[in-house]
Amino acid sequence: xxxxxxxxxxxxxxxxxxxxxxxxxxxxxxxxxxxxxxxxxxxxxxxxxxxxxxxxxxxxxxxxxxxxxxxxxxxxxxxxxxxxxxxxxxxxxxxxxxxxxxxxxxxxxxxxxxxxxxxxxxxxxxxxxxxxxxxxxxxxxxxxxxxxxxxxxxxxxxxxxxxxxxxxxxxxxxxxxxxxxxxxxxxxxxxxxxxxxxxxxxxxxxxxxxxxxxxxxxxxxxxxxxxxxxxxxxxxxxxxxxxxxxxxxxxxxxxxxxxxx
Amino acid sequence: xxxxxxxxxxxxxxxxxxxxxxxxxxxxxxxxxxxxxxxxxxxxxxxxxxxxxxxxxxxxxxxxxxxxxxxxxxxxxxxxxxxxxxxxxxxxxxxxxxxxxxxxxxxxxxxxxxxxxxxxxxxxxxxxxxxxxxxxxxxxxxxxxxxxxxxxxxxxxxxxxxxxxxxxxxxxxxxxxxxxxxxxxxxxxxxxxxxxxxxxxxxxxxxxxxxxxxxxxxxxxxxxxxxxxxxxxxxxxxxxxxxxxxxxxxxxxxxxxxxxxxxxxxxx
Numbered sequence: 001x002x003x004x005x006x007x008x009x010x011x012x013x014x015x016x017x018x019x020x021x022x023x024x025x026x027x028x029x030x031x032x033x034x035x036x037x038x039x040x041x042x043x044x045x046x047x048x049x050x051x052x053x054x055x056x057x058x059x060x061x062x063x064x065x066x067x068x069x070x071x072x073x074x075x076x077x078x079x080x081x082x083x084x085x086x087x088x089x090x091x092x093x094x095x096x097x098x099x100x101x102x103x104x105x106x107x108x109x110x111x112x113x114x115x116x117x118x119x120x121x122x123x124x125x126x127x128x129x130x131x132x133x134x135x136x137x138x139x140x141x142x143x144x145x146x147x148x149x150x151x152x153x154x155x156x157x158x159x160x161x162x163x164x165x166x167x168x169x170x171x172x173x174x175x176x177x178x179x180x181x182x183x184x185x186x187x188x189x190x191x192x193x194x195x196x197x198x199x200x201x202x203x204x205x206x207x208x209x210x211x212x213x214x215x216x217x218x219x220x221x222x223x224x225x226x227x228x229x230x231x232x233x234x235x236x237x238x239x240x241x242x243x244x245x246x247x248x249x250x251x252x253x254x255x256x257x258x259x260x261x
Numbered sequence: 262x263x264x265x266x267x268x269x270x271x272x273x274x275x276x277x278x279x280x281x282x283x284x285x286x287x288x289x290x291x292x293x294x295x296x297x298x299x300x301x302x303x304x305x306x307x308x309x310x311x312x313x314x315x316x317x318x319x320x321x322x323x324x325x326x327x328x329x330x331x332x333x334x335x336x337x338x339x340x341x342x343x344x345x346x347x348x349x350x351x352x353x354x355x356x357x358x359x360x361x362x363x364x365x366x367x368x369x370x371x372x373x374x375x376x377x378x379x380x381x382x383x384x385x386x387x388x389x390x391x392x393x394x395x396x397x398x399x400x401x402x403x404x405x406x407x408x409x410x411x412x413x414x415x416x417x418x419x420x421x422x423x424x425x426x427x428x429x430x431x432x433x434x435x436x437x438x439x440x441x442x443x444x445x446x447x448x449x450x451x452x453x454x455x456x457x458x459x460x461x462x463x464x465x466x467x468x469x470x471x472x473x474x475x476x477x478x479x480x481x482x483x484x485x486x487x488x489x490x491x492x493x494x495x496x497x498x499x500x501x502x503x504x505x506x507x508x509x510x511x512x513x514x515x516x517x518x519x520x521x522x523x524x525x526x527x528x529x
Contacts (some may be wrong), residue, residue: 018270021461108336146285147297149353150353151348151353151354152354152356153352154317154322154346154348155348155354157322157340158320158321158322158340158344158345158346159340159345159367159415160340160342160371161367161368161370161371162371165367165370165371165390166322169356169359169367170356173356173358174358176358250357250358250359250399250401251357251358252400253399253402254357254401257401257402258401
């Protein structure tokens, strides 16, 4: 009973501000005659018509597929490259200036460049997402591997634990809290680049649709697309948190006991 | 050669110098000793005596600058399969992402044995250290003393011929420490394993050991090899109140005081 009450109270705290903002937007825009700021009611009606129909999938699905491929590829590449770089001082010293330079390039500027080489297709958009998302994963993996506990490393050595067991049972889980920190940063970068890459040259996608609506002064449609992106962001970060709490349960438990001590 | 004449572990003229960019540090000058099969030998020395360096050289984790470590007739060049190490920092030597069961099991995976045999070893080892019903717990959910028991169980399940312990009880409270000391005596007698136990605690070394090697301040040499002629059956209360215990303790204490002043035995 008290558990349910506590849950209800928590839900109320979490939802209070979003609901208040929603209500404020709804009320303040209710009688709006402004062309650029239509009533929220109109925007939501457009949202339902536009994005909750089977037709909408023609624009939503390609965006999400590009995002998924780009994000997962950058995660795999970032971790796979980060482990040897983190483990080797020489490799780090050799690569660091180059990595710093590449990381400093804002990924959207690659869009025109990549259009030249790979065209305006899905490859270009996926590559832009990979190029933007890989750095947080790579650099955090390097940091995580560098910070692996020395006593644990000696334990692994003294028990003659083999190479692949070392990777799967020591290096990856040991660096995983940092790797996930990188993956979390990459998640929002990936969503941004998904939209941006579609704004330049595309024939479908959410970013493409937004630009189309803006150019044709379909203002409620444009606003509804922005709401859709916000909701996609929330859904992705929710999925991310579920996976993270499953894989890093041990880490959060460890941190709690360390704080309590 | 028969067994009695071949020591289980032999350290010969061991020297370790750390070569830094700007300076070199001589940690161990010259250490030689041997341990017979089934012996329990304690190494005691003041802090900064290079105890951990010595232990790492013996464990094959660190290459000595000169001299050699010979285990069962074979020179140690890397961590040998017949050796297990229990580190002081139990909190950092157990894998926090693995359950107690998996922590004990992991080192056995590379050994060729059936899954049933492996499970049996893990179960027996956990029972031997009086840990039951915590197999599925994570190490950080346990107390310090219990975590060190898990580390000891992992070493026991590995079936080593030599068990190296690097100040394993330095970080637990006094009562737990006494329990763990008795546990080591029990395991040692039951398993017939050779134990080399490093500590800075003089009482602990006298209570546990058959022999105590007293180390000097770095650069380290062995000050004295003391035979602990206390009865084999030891209990915390009775053994520690024996007059002989007091004498040995006093003797080692005075040697450590000399070691702290940086004096070394003649001829080194």
